[in-house]
Amino acid sequence: MKNRHLVIAVAVILTVAACDSSTEPAASSEAVTTPTTTSTSGTATTSAAPTAAAAESSACTELEGTVGAANLCTVHTETPDYTIDMSFPVDYPDQDAVAEVLTDQRDEFIDLVEDQPARDVPKALDIKSQTFRSGAPGSGTESLVFEEYVNFGGAHPVTNYDALNFDLGKKAPITFDALFKPDADPVAMLDRLVAADLEKQLPSVTVGDNPIGAGMYKNFALTDDAVLFFLSQGQWTISAAGPRTVSIPRAELASILA
Secondary structure (H helix, E strand, O other), rough: HHHHHHHHHHHHHHHHOOOOOOOOEEEEEOOOOOOOOOOOOOOEEEEOOOOHHHHHOHHHHHHHOOEHHHHHHEEEEEEEOOOOEEEEEOOOOOHHHHHHHHHHHEEEEEEEEHHHHOOOOOOEEEEEEEEEOOOOOOOEEEEEEEEEEEEOOOOOOOEEEEEEEEEOOOEOOOHHHHHHHOOHHHHHHHHHHHHHHHHOOOOOOOOOOOOOOOHHHOOEEEEOOOEEEHHHHHHHOHHHHHHHHEEEEEEHHOOOOO
């Protein structure tokens, strides 16, 4: 997962070298967002110390965030070279996984910024989250999807995804492999269904074969009616097509779902 984002990020840096203007992130109607407090000092600054409620969230504590409305942890870091904003729920059941995803994305972004030649242009990492649920409360599933907007200071930012899924009844993560029956071939079926959906979404774009196999489908979310797959920008289709979400009805996957 980390290597995939690194490849996409390096491609963005190469594109940025020929661009001088910056682009603001597009608003997401589904993403859960909260305002952040900015700082203009010359050294790195982070939002205020965690509240007592945040202390119960290992991810919020580890990332030095603040819990606000709707039990959302917000993290804001600003330096002369970049800004980082994150927003995520403190009640997702696997906080260690949340901390791992967000720490990896933060550290990877900072490493890439520091490796670039100095340019007087803003760089930003903005991570928002969406929550999806299926089944009965307490025994169903909960999915947490991170939308990661990355801008290295040019006109061609990218949006990536990371997703976590949790079985509330079994108190265990749900992986792509665990989602399907052991003898199933989910990639073959998904390739056909997802490609058909992308062709409907992008009638003027040529949708080729899935270039990375099962890795294309690792970022998914579960609802009562569908399995949603989140495709990072440039992961299957051309980067100009943007990030894509494909919703496959559960009924179409009934023969292979575990």
